[in-house]
Amino acid sequence: MTRTIVIIGGSSGIGHAIACGFTRQENSHVIATGIEASAPEGFAGDLLEFQSLDVGNTAAVKAFFSTLDRLDVLVNCAGIIRRNGEEFTASGFEQVIDINLNGTLRCCEAAKPLLARNGGCIINTASMLTFFGSAFSPAYSASKGGIGQLTRSLASAWASENIRVNAIAPGWIKTDLTAALEKNTERSAQIIARTPMQRWGNPDDLVGPALFLASDAAGFVTGALLPVDGGYSAN
Ligand code: NAD
Numbered sequence: 001m002t003r004t005i006v007i008i009g010g011s012s013g014i015g016h017a018i019a020c021g022f023t024r025q026e027n028s029h030v031i032a033t034g035i036e037a038s039a040p041e042g043f044a045g046d047l048l049e050f051q052s053l054d055v056g057n058t059a060a061v062k063a064f065f066s067t068l069d070r071l072d073v074l075v076n077c078a079g080i081i082r083r084n085g086e087e088f089t090a091s092g093f094e095q096v097i098d099i100n101l102n103g104t105l106r107c108c109e110a111a112k113p114l115l116a117r118n119g120g121c122i123i124n125t126a127s128m129l130t131f132f133g134s135a136f137s138p139a140y141s142a143s144k145g146g147i148g149q150l151t152r153s154l155a156s157a158w159a160s161e162n163i164r165v166n167a168i169a170p171g172w173i174k175t176d177l178t179a180a181l182e183k184n185t186e187r188s189a190q191i192i193a194r195t196p197m198q199r200w201g202n203p204d205d206l207v208g209p210a211l212f213l214a215s216d217a218a219g220f221v222t223g224a225l226l227p228v229d230g231g232y233s234a235n
Helices: 013-023 058-066 089-118 138-161 176-183 187-192 203-213
Strands: 002-010 028-034 049-054 073-076 121-125 164-170 225-228
Touching: 002 013, 002 138, 002 225, 013 028, 013 073, 013 089, 013 203, 049 058, 058 089, 058 187, 073 176, 089 138, 121 203, 138 225, 164 203, 176 187
Parallel strands: 002 028, 002 073, 028 049, 073 121, 121 164, 164 225
Antiparallel strands: none
16 A cells, blocks of 8 residues: 655755655655745655645645545645744735645645545644744744644544644754744854754754654654754753
């Protein structure tokens, strides 16, 4: 039996690393989606199938899942952040919530019938800003706080249909999303100082936790938010 694994927002960064991680398991067909029109530079096209998908577009999300014959694992990794005060405006706030939070729900809803057929699971992507506020990114923080409650709520609601729903909560990981922050030497030093393991994370640090949550070893785990943060949230 070949498992079908879909990584939404799997074209770069954390999602891409997780998608590549799933290909190392036997009998896995891995589809990675992204907002880009075609697979971006660095995409592992030899391992992964790429599909363009905007999670802000409900019809496109439904159409994408309707093409699948089966689905065992859905990883929701699409996410954006807006800087320079944009998230303090109503339009900037709505845009970030719509992609990060509503987009996750759109994919969960469209995937649910397929997942219910095989006892599948969902892994959402939370954040340290699921647990803490941010003076710079109110929309991103609100969206990630919402991911925590959405994850717990869907876990409760869908357990009876044999669907597990969990989230990974990455700490500070080197990707395009955080490149500007990492280049800010003062902020970057503050992050490292607060992280007990004294470093930024890499996208590959999220692979093992995602594989675990999608495995039979996590068969009694649902509604969990798993920090992968070098101890940041424990400090
Ligand atoms: P990234 O920019 O490398 O990846 C973002 C992904 O989202 C890409 O695949 C992109 O195509 C996709 N995407 C963006 N807009 C989209 C849309 N409208 N529709 C569909 N896909 C869209 O960034 P990343 O750091 O790898 O982020 C991945 C996830 O991890 C995000 O949810 C982010 O919030 C979360 N996260 C990242 C960090 C970090 O430190 N990098 C920490 C906590 C959580």
